[in-house]
Amino acid sequence: xxxxxxxxxxxxxLAANLPGAELPWLARLRETAIDRFADEGWPTMRxxxxxxxxLAFMAQQALAVREAAATEAIVADLRARYRTVQGPENEVAxxxxxxxxxxxxxxxxxxxxxxxxxxxxxxxxxxxxxxxQTPEAVEAAFGRAExxxxxxxxxxxxxxxxxxIRLARGSLVDEPIHLVFIAARTADQHLRNLVVAEAGAQxxxxxxxxAGAAGSTLTTAVTRIHAAQDSHLGHLKLQQEAPEAIHLAxxxxxQARGAVFASHSLSxxxxxxxxxxxxxxxxxxxxxxxxxxxxxxxxxxVDHHTRIDHARPQGTSREFYRGLLDGSARGVFTGRILVxxxxxxxxxxxxxxxxxLSRLAEADARPELEIYADDVKCAHGATVGQLDEDAxxxxxxxxIDSAHARQLLTYAFAxxxxxxxxxxxxxxxxxxxxxxxxxxxxxxxxxx
Amino acid sequence: xxxxNNLHAAIDGKEILKGLDLEVADGEVHAIMGPNGxxxxxxxxxxxxxxxxxxxxxxxxWDGADLLALPAEERARAGLFLAFQYPVEIPGVSxxxxxxxxxxxxxxxxxxxxxxxxxxxxxxxxEMKAVGMKEEFLYRSVNEGFSGGEKKRNxxxxxxxxxxxxxxxxxxxxxxxxxxxxxVAEGVxxxxxxxxxxxxxxxxxxxxxYIVPDKVHVLSQGRIVRSGGRELALELEEHxxxxxxxxxxxxxxxxxxxxxxxxxxxxxxxxxxxxRS
Ligand SMILES: Nc1ncnc2c1ncn2[C@@H]1O[C@H](COP(=O)(O)OP(=O)(O)OP(=O)(O)O)[C@@H](O)[C@H]1O
Ligand SMILES: [Mg+2]
Numbered sequence: 001x002x003x004x005x006x007x008x009x010x011x012x013x014l015a016a017n018l019p020g021a022e023l024p025w026l027a028r029l030r031e032t033a034i035d036r037f038a039d040e041g042w043p044t045m046r047x048x049x050x051x052x053x054x055l056a057f058m059a060q061q062a063l064a065v066r067e068a069a070a071t072e073a074i075v076a077d078l079r080a081r082y083r084t085v086q087g088p089e090n091e092v093a094x095x096x097x098x099x100x101x102x103x104x105x106x107x108x109x110x111x112x113x114x115x116x117x118x119x120x121x122x123x124x125x126x127x128x129x130x131x132x133q134t135p136e137a138v139e140a141a142f143g144r145a146e147x148x149x150x151x152x153x154x155x156x157x158x159x160x161x162x163x164x165i166r167l168a169r170g171s172l173v174d175e176p177i178h179l180v181f182i183a184a185r186t187a188d189q190h191l192r193n194l195v196v197a198e199a200g201a202q203x204x205x206x207x208x209x210x211a212g213a214a215g216s217t218l219t220t221a222v223t224r225i226h227a228a229q230d231s232h233l234g235h236l237k238l239q240q241e242a243p244e245a246i247h248l249a250x251x252x253x254x255q256a257r258g259a260v261f262a263s264h265s266l267s268x269x270x271x272x273x274x275x276x277x278x279x280x281x282x283x284x285x286x287x288x289x290x291x292x293x294x295x296x297x298x299x300x301x302v303d304h305h306t307r308i309d310h311a312r313p314q315g316t317s318r319e320f321y322r323g324l325l326d327g328s329a330r331g332v333f334t335g336r337i338l339v340x341x342x343x344x345x346x347x348x349x350x351x352x353x354x355x356x357l358s359r360l361a362e363a364d365a366r367p368e369l370e371i372y373a374d375d376v377k378c379a380h381g382a383t384v385g386q387l388d389e390d391a392x393x394x395x396x397x398x399x400i401d402s403a404h405a406r407q408l409l410t411y412a413f414a415x416x417x418x419x420x421x422x423x424x425x426x427x428x429x430x431x432x433x434x435x436x437x438x439x440x441x442x443x444x445x446x447x448x
Numbered sequence: 449x450x451x452x453n454n455l456h457a458a459i460d461g462k463e464i465l466k467g468l469d470l471e472v473a474d475g476e477v478h479a480i481m482g483p484n485g486x487x488x489x490x491x492x493x494x495x496x497x498x499x500x501x502x503x504x505x506x507x508x509x510w511d512g513a514d515l516l517a518l519p520a521e522e523r524a525r526a527g528l529f530l531a532f533q534y535p536v537e538i539p540g541v542s543x544x545x546x547x548x549x550x551x552x553x554x555x556x557x558x559x560x561x562x563x564x565x566x567x568x569x570x571x572x573x574x575e576m577k578a579v580g581m582k583e584e585f586l587y588r589s590v591n592e593g594f595s596g597g598e599k600k601r602n603x604x605x606x607x608x609x610x611x612x613x614x615x616x617x618x619x620x621x622x623x624x625x626x627x628x629x630x631x632v633a634e635g636v637x638x639x640x641x642x643x644x645x646x647x648x649x650x651x652x653x654x655x656x657x658y659i660v661p662d663k664v665h666v667l668s669q670g671r672i673v674r675s676g677g678r679e680l681a682l683e684l685e686e687h688x689x690x691x692x693x694x695x696x697x698x699x700x701x702x703x704x705x706x707x708x709x710x711x712x713x714x715x716x717x718x719x720x721x722x723x724r725s
Pocket of ligand 1: 482484533
């Protein structure tokens with residue numbers, strides 16, 4: 001059972017042995033976090049930010065692994081794919097293989113990782129190691145027990161490891177930093193990834209959640225990004241967890257003056273996936289892109305809850321989400337945009353478009369705008385619709401069968417999101433993941 | 449041989465075709481003229497298999513087969529081609545992919561080998577040259593942002609690539625400048641052959657100077673009300689439709705497919721749909 005008491009017990013058993021347990025600030029934080037989780041419990045639809053997604057079922061949910069995952073094979077496959085998408089057409093030498101940190105069941109697996117060579121001043125390693133080596137730096141980046149939603153508190157209380165990425169002033173990491181998280185043998189994993197980018201630093205970080213163990217598993221993942229002045233950070237998340245998995249994640253960024261941050265969330269797996277994505281434009285002239293694509297079929301549920309905080313003047317934010325919902329799946333999108341009184345000349349734009357591929361599929365898209373400044377540009381739009389019948393008929397009238405026509409239009413609708421991923425091999429990786437999800441995807445491969 | 453017999457078709461309970469008869473023999477070119485809203489595009493779409501129209505009576509025999517029993521894609525594979533009055537824009541699907549998928553679907557059906565990428569490119573480039581289309585149109589999304597005339601050329605390009613046995617051209621001449629009109633007419637004439645028949649829907653007798661029809665028909669209020677030779681088009685040009693008892697411009701608007709976005713839109717502030725909500 002996964003009732004609140006179970007997690008209190010888990011915390012009691014683990015707390016003394018978690019990395020950093022000897023650090024008073026961390027022990028206190030974990031204590032406060034578990035108390036908060038005990039207090040709030042799993043969110044239900046009565047809670048403000050959970051209008052369409054309830055985790056009440058978790059109280060009765062038994063988490064268990066039915067079949068462990070073959071971690072070596074998963075990592076080898078992922079790396080092979082990444083090599084394939086770096087064809088000459090993507091203008092990247094095959095030798096450029098990126099930096100890989102692999103976590104198995106919530107802990108770094110050094111044997112499966114290969115960090116490669118990094119520019120000086122760049123650190124890519126495990127949180128557990130960083131807690132031992134530079135605890136003050138971790139403390140500044142760790143976050144608080146009060147932050148976010150209840151699952152984030154659970155994560156703060158239980159997370160033993162995750163990635164620790166520190167980019168020194170002006171450093172530039174050319175190749176993406178890949179973080180791979182595999183649920184292999186244990187029914188739950190809790191990851192906390194901390195990224196600290198100093199002024200002018202540039203990097204792209206990819207979070208992979210490939211399908212791991214079969215069975216009801218729980219992943220909680222919290223990624224916190226500190227983007228100092230004029231830094232450029234890209235973040236791609238590829239969520240492809242196993243069909244019975246529960247995936248609860250939060251990504252939060254803080255952007256200083258002129259910092260540019262792009263988040264691409266591709267959510268294709270898990271039985272229930274919830275992504276809380278927040279960024280705060282805390283300095284003047286910061287730019288944020290929140291880009292996302294979700295696909296769910298069967299009885300699966302996917303929820304993106306986003307929040308963009310325009311705190312200072314002249315910030316720009318662009319938010320584009322698209323959803324594909326099939327079977328009796330449900331997709332939820334909430335796009336909250338806050339423009340503070342001080343955030344004059346803010347330019348914000350948000351769109352969420354959903355395609356219902358079956359009669360029983362369901363989508364909710366909700367912009368929530370709160371604007372306190374008077375000189376702002378703020379546009380938003382949300383749609384839920386079906387495939388265009390005129391386009392379907394046009395394709396069929398040319399001899400293309402109706403199944404292929406549907407796949408083609410579905411893919412074309414989704415692919416627009418992928419076009420915004422600037423890094424060509426990552427874009428290709430996203431495309432391959434999408435085609436894998438879509439029926440008849442193989443036929444569409446030459447479409448790009 | 450195409451035989452349309454007492455065809456009745458309705459949309460949303462409204463009857464549009466009201467007992468239409470027409471026979472087109474192999475190798476013949478027939479022109480259909482008629483006032484706005486008389487049912488010309490409806491006829492074209494029903495022939496192509498658009499199922500938003502319900503056939504309520506009558507039938508269509510094509511070389512001894514029941515045309516109306518086939519789904520749209522099978523009609524296309526069997527050699528029927530409709531050049532749309534309003535070609536549809538398909539964002540995100542490149543013209544090249546679309547054309548290749550269409551040509552190969554049709555070739556597969558006809559027992560021909562599928563084109564590989566190289567052969568296809570050579571073929572399509574040659575045909576594009578013939579209809580005066582620049583190569584860049586291969587890499588743009590299907591019809592997206594094409595001008596009216598460019599869309600029509602793209603229709604003629606598709607026709608040339610698919611080599612139909614029966615082509616229905618719905619106002620392919622509308623919106624074309626005089627040079628384009630000649631190019632399009634040449635494209636049609638190049639396809640003319642004893643096995644191929646064509647139905648050319650137009651408002652302008654000018655087109656028939658270039659594509660000389662075997663027969664001209666007047667469609668009004670859902671029926672063929674007059675048939676004749678070429679000279680009928682000239683008389684219509686001079687006198688309008690009134691003199692043959694056809695309703696004068698029962699203009700109900702050009703409402704076939706205008707303004708269709710890719711996704712039907714609901715709501716501005718938020719959107720929500722589905723059985724459970
Ligand atoms: N989807 C539809 N829903 C309702 N009415 C329709 C629909 N499609 C066509 N109609 C109606 O059917 C009638 C015939 O339309 P059709 O497009 O066939 O005319 P047309 O002869 O092609 O006209 P034009 O010369 O303007 O192209 C018109 O009154 C039109 O409004
Ligand atoms: Mg018409």
